[in-house]
Amino acid sequence: MTxxxxxxxxxxxxxxxxxxxPQALNALNKDLLTDLSNFLDEAQNNAxxxxxxxxxxGEKSFVAGADIKEFSDFNGNQGEELAQKGQETVFxxxxxxxxxxxxxxxxFALGGGLELAMSAHFRIASENAKLGLxxxxxxxxxxxxxxxxxxxxxxxxxxxxxxxxxxxISAQRAYEVGLVNEVVPQAELLDRAKAIASKIxxxxxxxxxxxxxxxxxSDTDQxxxxxxxxxxxxxxxxxxxxxxxxxxxxRKPNF
Ligand code: CO8
Numbered sequence: 001m002t003x004x005x006x007x008x009x010x011x012x013x014x015x016x017x018x019x020x021x022p023q024a025l026n027a028l029n030k031d032l033l034t035d036l037s038n039f040l041d042e043a044q045n046n047a048x049x050x051x052x053x054x055x056x057x058g059e060k061s062f063v064a065g066a067d068i069k070e071f072s073d074f075n076g077n078q079g080e081e082l083a084q085k086g087q088e089t090v091f092x093x094x095x096x097x098x099x100x101x102x103x104x105x106x107x108f109a110l111g112g113g114l115e116l117a118m119s120a121h122f123r124i125a126s127e128n129a130k131l132g133l134x135x136x137x138x139x140x141x142x143x144x145x146x147x148x149x150x151x152x153x154x155x156x157x158x159x160x161x162x163x164x165x166x167x168x169i170s171a172q173r174a175y176e177v178g179l180v181n182e183v184v185p186q187a188e189l190l191d192r193a194k195a196i197a198s199k200i201x202x203x204x205x206x207x208x209x210x211x212x213x214x215x216x217x218s219d220t221d222q223x224x225x226x227x228x229x230x231x232x233x234x235x236x237x238x239x240x241x242x243x244x245x246x247x248x249x250x251r252k253p254n255f
Contacts, residue, residue: 001042005032007057008039013050013201014194015043018057025064026056028086028112032067037089040097050205051197052097054120055104056113059186062105062129063113068138083143086112091144094119096216098209100200104193105129106186110168115144118153121212123179124193125171126186131179132168152219154179204239204255 001008007018017039019026026032043049056062071082094101094116103109103120109131117123117131125131133146141147142163150159154177162169174180184192200208210230217223234240239255246253 001039001046003035003039005029006035006039010046010048012194012198013048014053014197015049015051016053016055016190016194018055019063020057022058022061024067025061025108026058026113027064027067028116029067029070033086033090037093040090040093044098050099050201052099052101053104053190053193053197054094054101054116055190055193056106059107059128061107061113062103062109063116064108065111065113065134066144079140079143086144091115091119095121096212098212099205100197100208100212102193102197104189105131105171105180106189108168111135111142111146112144115142115146115149118149118179119145122181123174124182124184124189124196125174125180126189127171127183128186129171129174129180129183130168131171131174132166133163134166134168136163137166150179202255204237204243204253206237206239207234210234 001010005020007020009016019032021027021029021032043052071079074082101120103117103123105117105123105125107126107129109117109129111134114131114133133142133150135142135146147163150162158177169177171180171183175183182192210233214223214227214230217226242255243253
């Protein structure tokens with residue numbers, strides 16, 4: 001797994017994916033988005049990967065947004081196409097990925113960068129992180145799902161304030177409003193993300209994939225049915241037999 005704009009390290013069933021365009025504060029250009037999309041496709045069928053951690057290279061930025069230079073001369077059709085393709089091939093793919101994706105936000109998470117972090121299943125942040133959706137300062141709105149995911153995560157009123165003012169919020173404020181789950185010193189960010197990932201990797205991956213599936217339907221009228229069906233399906237899986245046997249035999253399950 002080698003990519004031009006990503007560094008991928010796989011260890012103990014955890015893939016740490018570092019978005020690597022430090023010269024542009026890891027802004028999302030076409031090539032980086034293609035790399036991310038390809039990585040997700042490869043990781044889907046890679047049994048060595050049970051959890052993915054997304055982070056940015058350097059100590060300053062997770063992702064400073066979509067690459068503004070790349071779309072600076074776009075017209076409406078091109079803008080729509082860029083948003084559509086990005087949402088389909090990366091952002092929705094991250095959200096619906098069957099293995100947990102954790103965003104380790106190590107600095108600026110702006111525009112498309114915050115949108116990427118919000119597509120992940122949850123986020124932890126370093127103390128220096130700054131998060132925001134500054135698109136209206138460019139005469140745009142968020143185009144990679146920000147108007148949809150931010151209100152769900154922090155409530156419509158808070159999301160409206162962030163989007164309308166374009167102001168960045170601190171990691172601490174992001175924690176207070178539920179946008180990130182934890183805030184840790186930058187030097188500890190990756191270790192903390194790996195510790196959480198390692199806990200997850202020890203649990204039943206098929207059960208976790210069903211949890212992701214059902215949770216992603218929680219805003220639709222199919223959510224409860226999805227939970228019931230998935231719950232039932234899991235009884236026919238080897239992990240259920242192993243999990244229950246382990247409990248009865250007073251040992252750790254080996255999934
Ligand atoms: N795109 C391209 N290049 C960038 C970006 C970006 N988003 N952000 C930073 N860079 C580049 C800078 O141009 C600079 O390059 P150079 O040295 O060649 O001039 C380099 O990164 C370092 O940046 P700064 O010198 O600006 O660093 P500062 O520490 O002074 O400032 C900031 C850091 C505050 C993060 C500042 O760089 C900034 O405001 N960046 C832009 C943030 C932004 O507006 N992001 C939103 C972009 S729009 C978006 O994400 C839309 C998503 C939906 C798209 C849907 C499809 C169209």
